Amino acid sequence: MSWETDREESRKRLERDLETTGKKALAHAGRAGRAACAGDGIRPDWRGRYPRSVTFPVVGMVGGGQLARMTHEAGIPLGIRFKLLSDTPQDSAAQVVSDVVIGDYRDLETLRAFARGCDVITFDHEHVPTEHLRALEADGIPVRPGPDALVHAQDKGVMRARLDALGVPCPRHRIVSGPADVAAFAAELERGGHEVPSDKGGGGRRAGGFPVVLKTVRGGYDGKGVWLVGSEEEAAEPFRAGVPVLAEEKVDFVRELAANVVRSPHGQAVAYPVVESRQVGGVCDTVIAPAPGLDDDLALHAEQMALRIAQELGVVGHLAVELFQTRDGRVLVNELAMRPHNSGHWSMDGAITSQFANHVRAVLDLPLGDPRPRAKWTVMVNVLGGDFPDMYSAYLHCMARDPQLKIHMYGKDVKPGRKVGHVNTYGDDLDDVLERARHAAGYLRGTITE
Ligand SMILES: Nc1ncnc2c1ncn2[C@@H]1O[C@H](COP(=O)(O)OP(=O)(O)OP(=O)(O)O)[C@@H](O)[C@H]1O
Numbered sequence: 001m002s003w004e005t006d007r008e009e010s011r012k013r014l015e016r017d018l019e020t021t022g023k024k025a026l027a028h029a030g031r032a033g034r035a036a037c038a039g040d041g042i043r044p045d046w047r048g049r050y051p052r053s054v055t056f057p058v059v060g061m062v063g064g065g066q067l068a069r070m071t072h073e074a075g076i077p078l079g080i081r082f083k084l085l086s087d088t089p090q091d092s093a094a095q096v097v098s099d100v101v102i103g104d105y106r107d108l109e110t111l112r113a114f115a116r117g118c119d120v121i122t123f124d125h126e127h128v129p130t131e132h133l134r135a136l137e138a139d140g141i142p143v144r145p146g147p148d149a150l151v152h153a154q155d156k157g158v159m160r161a162r163l164d165a166l167g168v169p170c171p172r173h174r175i176v177s178g179p180a181d182v183a184a185f186a187a188e189l190e191r192g193g194h195e196v197p198s199d200k201g202g203g204g205r206r207a208g209g210f211p212v213v214l215k216t217v218r219g220g221y222d223g224k225g226v227w228l229v230g231s232e233e234e235a236a237e238p239f240r241a242g243v244p245v246l247a248e249e250k251v252d253f254v255r256e257l258a259a260n261v262v263r264s265p266h267g268q269a270v271a272y273p274v275v276e277s278r279q280v281g282g283v284c285d286t287v288i289a290p291a292p293g294l295d296d297d298l299a300l301h302a303e304q305m306a307l308r309i310a311q312e313l314g315v316v317g318h319l320a321v322e323l324f325q326t327r328d329g330r331v332l333v334n335e336l337a338m339r340p341h342n343s344g345h346w347s348m349d350g351a352i353t354s355q356f357a358n359h360v361r362a363v364l365d366l367p368l369g370d371p372r373p374r375a376k377w378t379v380m381v382n383v384l385g386g387d388f389p390d391m392y393s394a395y396l397h398c399m400a401r402d403p404q405l406k407i408h409m410y411g412k413d414v415k416p417g418r419k420v421g422h423v424n425t426y427g428d429d430l431d432d433v434l435e436r437a438r439h440a441a442g443y444l445r446g447t448i449t450e
């Protein structure tokens with residue numbers, strides 16, 4: 001855990017701004033004859049887009065998944081009002097938010113109409129077209145994170161190019177135009193080498209250097225849109241969708257890590273402890289906070305790298321930097337997510353301020369909360385759908401077995417392999433904490449019966 005080095009500067013700026021806003025509020029209160037909150041001269045007078053007596057801002061959330069549901073939950077104690085743009089009334093967040101618009105986030109007029117009732121727009125996914133976000137900004141709606149930052153989480157090609165320019169270590173990579181180009185890239189990897197221009201092609205030869213990882217640059221999630229290909233012949237599939245494809249070396253990593261940070265428009269930023277993230281079948285399964293056995297220097301390096309990326313890209317809100325830890329003790333960036341992230345779900349019960357609470361604070365430009373852990377170890381295990389649709393009947397056993405267990409369910413229909421919830425456990429003994437989380441998730445899913 002570390003605070004950005006300019007924390008002191010940020011605090012001073014915040015105090016200056018509060019003072020200015022407070023003075024404005026005082027002047028305004030005088031004119032309006034209200035005995036507003038300006039008596040002490042330091043409290044800003046928040047007036048959202050709503051007239052009359054509504055004095056809390058409205059956060060507009062695009063996307064109705066579980067991340068929106070948990071962000072909404074985090075805003076409730078602060079009295080933050082929440083408005084949701086959701087695909088269907090059944091979506092995870094649409095079940096619990098009172099102000100829901102059902103509509104298509106790909107349609108600009110739908111977005112515009114939705115945004116008119118909001119003080120700020122944020123997201124639970126990265127799929128809103130970048131040009132629509134620019135249009136909302138041009139309409140004067142704060143979009144956080146803004147399109148110039150978010151595009152790096154939307155497009156893996158843009159992300160790689162920018163990280164290269166910043167000197168951030170990544171797997172070797174190249175945008176490829178077809179299977180022959182993939183083979184050329186693989187051959188280049190085998191040579192250990194330097195980039196060869198993509199127009200040289202592979203000439204149909206069976207190159208070495210495979211396997212190679214191929215990714216569609218936009219639209220992937222939970223491993224969808226990612227292929228591990230062992231030959232030129234196998235490389236045809238990713239190109240069928242007609243979207244650009246990014247080729248990457250297959251990193252021989254020892255484990256996956258995530259460095260999670262939150263940054264506000266003021267430039268204040270906080271870093272959560274670096275976590276270990278274990279995937280099964282391309283889907284996040286277990287997260288351990290902090291990453292066990294991680295060298296202090298490497299952890300600090302990863303946190304500082306994530307803070308630097310957030311600052312350089314102008315991220316506002318939560319940024320997850322997915323990392324590979326290599327055998328020779330380096331970290332490479334896999335990808336960026338600019339929203340609350342599965343690798344941060346542990347923080348709901350394991351940190352002083354959760355990723356969701358800090359995301360809400362950040363998009364509203366409030367001072368950020370302390371990201372430090374509450375316990376020595378916190379473990380999060382995702383609950384995937386199994387063969388038993390009735391998960392509630394498992395609560396009796398799980399809760400009785402472990403009174404410290406925290407269950408978070410998303411209100412989603414139970415379908416095999418679908419993420420429907422997660423559990424958090426914490427304590428001093430990692431083996432015990434891991435066992436309890438795994439047991440609960442397995443029991444809820446139905447793969448463990450006692
Ligand atoms: N270059 C690589 N080398 C080795 N493994 C990789 C590589 N890129 C991706 N993977 C594996 O595939 C998983 C999914 O890849 P990535 O994170 O790029 O896909 P995604 O579907 O966009 O993300 P998410 O699962 O986070 O939604 C990674 O977590 C990692 O396990």
Ligand SMILES: [Mg+2]
Pocket residue numbers: 322334335
């Ligand atoms: Mg990923």
